[in-house]
Amino acid sequence: MRLIIPILVLAAALAAPPVSAQPPDTDSAIDYSGFVELTAEVASFREARLLPKEEFLRRAAVEGALILDTRSAEAFAAGHIKGAVNLPFSDFTDEKLKIVIGKDRSRPIFIYCNNNFSDDAFPVQLKRAPLALNIPTFINLYGYGYTxxxxxxxxxxxxxxxxIVQAESSLPE
Known part of the structure; x- marks a missing residue:
């Protein structure tokens, strides 16, 4: 039974269409209630997609997998998990996601953020827990149709x- 629930959640998620870019019947391109609905839909799905470090790294090393770092380009350049590619969260669009991830929406995507690191030091300084970048990244990837x-x-x-530690950056410590 424990295995059946995640499989049912995954099947439902794969069948769900991506969230539209424009809310229906409005002139606004901002849909807070749609975001709240999407967040509620994603909650249990996300819970089943959390991986401990060893499993995360093992799966992320499989050919075709993508480690996506959505921190700023500057923070990424200062240091990132080996093999990660960068697309800052603020740059998410259908087109840019397709360029970075590819056309295959079923490609495995592995995400991490500052709050996965206890060092609380440049370039991965802790954010407030409810605002950790993993949360909106996961919700947005799902909303764009990546499951x-x-x-x-x-x-x-x-x-x-x-x-991977790169050259020193101008980000404040």
Whole structure:
């Protein structure tokens, strides 16, 4: 029974159409109630997609998988999980997601954010927990029609994952 529920949730998610870019019958391109509905729809689905570090890294290393880092380009350049690609969250559009992820909406996507790291040091300083970047990233990927999303669960030190440190950045510490 425990396995059946995640399978049913996944089947329903794969059958669900992506959220439209424009709310119906309005001139507004902002639909807060639609976002609230989407967030409620995603909640249990996301809960079943959290992976511990070892499983996250193992699955993310499989050919065709994508580690997506949605922090700013500057934070990404300062350091990121080895093999990750960057598309800042603020740049999400249908076209840019298609360019970075590819046309295959079933491609496995693995996400992480600052709050997965306990170091609380540049370039992964902690954010307020309810505002962790994983949350809107997951919701938005799902809303754009990507449902093979996996999220790094828990916290660890940067040294506990293969980390690429780039040149010093101008971001404040």
């Amino acid at each position: 093979n999303i996996w999220e790094l669960d828990g916290t660890m030190r940067r040294a506990d994952v293969p980390w």
